[in-house]
Amino acid sequence: MTDASSICDVPGLTVGHHTDSRRPTGCTVVLCPQGATAGVDVRGAAPGTRETDLLAPDNTVNQVHGLLLTGGSAFGLDAAGGVMRWLAERGHGFAVGPARVPIVPAAVLFDLWLGDPAVTPDAASGYAACEAASREAPTEGSVGAGTGATLGKLRGITHAMKGGVGTASVTVGGVTVGALVVVNAIGDIIDPASGQLIAGARGDDGRPLGMLQAMLRGELPAVTLSGTATTLGIVATDASLDKADAKKLAQMAHDGLARTINPVHTVSDGDVIFSLATGTNRERGDLRLLGPLAAEVIARAVLRAVRAATGLPGLPASTELAG
Numbered sequence: 248m249t250d251a252s253s254i255c256d257v258p259g260l261t262v263g264h265h266t267d268s269r270r271p272t273g274c275t276v277v278l279c280p281q282g283a284t285a286g287v288d289v290r291g292a293a294p295g296t297r298e299t300d301l302l303a304p305d306n307t308v309n310q311v312h313g314l315l316l317t318g319g320s321a322f323g324l325d326a327a328g329g330v331m332r333w334l335a336e337r338g339h340g341f342a343v344g345p346a347r348v349p350i351v352p353a354a355v356l357f358d359l360w361l362g363d364p365a366v367t368p369d370a371a372s373g374y375a376a377c378e379a380a381s382r383e384a385p386t387e388g389s390v391g392a393g394t395g396a397t398l399g400k401l402r403g404i405t406h407a408m409k410g411g412v413g414t415a416s417v418t419v420g421g422v423t424v425g426a427l428v429v430v431n432a433i434g435d436i437i438d439p440a441s442g443q444l445i446a447g448a449r450g451d452d453g454r455p456l457g458m459l460q461a462m463l464r465g466e467l468p469a470v471t472l473s474g475t476a477t478t479l480g481i482v483a484t485d486a487s488l489d490k491a492d493a494k495k496l497a498q499m500a501h502d503g504l505a506r507t508i509n510p511v512h513t514v515s516d517g518d519v520i521f522s523l524a525t526g527t528n529r530e531r532g533d534l535r536l537l538g539p540l541a542a543e544v545i546a547r548a549v550l551r552a553v554r555a556a557t558g559l560p561g562l563p564a565s566t567e568l569a570g
Contacts, residue, residue, distance in 0.1 A: 252415050260523070273391045277314045286488075287519065302493075322367035356429060398430055399436075402458070409556040411429070429479045430552040433516055435455065453563075478516065479518075482497065485527045496532075503545025
C-alpha cells in the first residue's frame with residue numbers, strides 16, 4: 248500500500264506547488280498563516296537564501312508565516328514577494344505599527360541548465376503556489392520546486408538523473424513530525440534500509456554507477472560549477488519549540504540527508520533545512536524524540552522524491568532504470 252503520509256499531517260500547514268509550463272522549473276510553498284516558530288541550518292557551501300538571518304535565536308522576530316522552496320537559482324527568490332502579497336492580502340504577518348509584514352524565508356536550487364534560463368519563478372509564481380495550497384497531501388515528484396531538480400552530477404549533467412519533491416510524516420507519542428524535501432543533489436541516492444543505490448551518476452552504460460566506489464577506484468569527479476546542486480528541506484512538528492530548539496531540530500534533521508545522499512553538503516551543494524513548530528498540540532517538544540524523528544522523515548522524503556520523479560530527455564528517473 249502506498250504511504251500517504253505528508254508534511255500536511257502537521258496541523259496548521261498547507262502546501263502548494265506552481266509548475267512553470269515554459270520550461271522545467273517551479274516553486275513550492277508551505278504556509279502557516281497564523282505563525283509558527285522556525286529555525287534553519289545551512290550545510291552546503293553554495294546556498295541561495297532569503298530572510299534566514301532573522302531565524303537566529305537571538306534575533307527579534309519569533310514566527311514565520313510561510314516558507315518558500317524554489318527553482319531558478321537566485322532569480323527564483325523573487326517568488327517570495329508573491330507569497331508575501333498573498334499573505335498580506337489576507338491580513339497575515341508580523342505587526343509593525345499599522346502594517347503587517349508576512350515573514351517568508353526562502354531557499355533556491357539551480358535548474359537553469361534546463362530550457363531557457365531567462366524563465367525563472369517570479370512573484371506571480373509564488374502567488375500561484377499559495378492559491379494552490381491545501382491541506383491535502385501534496386503531489387510528489389517532478390512538480391513545483393522539483394520540476395527541474397536533478398541528481399547524481401559528479402560525472403556532469405550528461406550523466407545525471409532526475410530529482411524531485413517528496414514528503415513524509417510519522418506520529419509517535421501523540422507528536423507528529425513531517426518533512427518536505429526537494430532533491431537536487433550532486434550525490435547519489437542510497438536507501439539506508441538496504442544500502443541499495445536508488446539513483447545517481449550514470450556510467451557509460453546509462454545505469455547508476457555508484458560514484459563513491461568509482462572514485463575509490465581512481466575515477467575523478469567531473470569539474471562542476473559551484474552552486475549547481477542543492478537539496479532543500481522543511482521539517483515540521485505540531486509540538487511547541489522556542490527558536491533555539493527549532494534551530495537544533497533543523498540541525499538534527501540533516502542526518503536524514505546524510506543517510507540517503509552520498510556525497511552530501513559538498514562545495515557545489517547549497518543544502519538547507521528549515522524547521523517549523525506550530526505548537527498546535529501544546530506539548531513542549533522533546534528533542535530527544537523529535538530529532539531522530541526529523542532525520543527519519545527527511546530520509547523517507549528524499550527516497551519518495553526520487554522514486555516519484557519523472558524523467559526528461561537525457562535525464563532518466565529511477566523508475567525508468569529499475570529492474
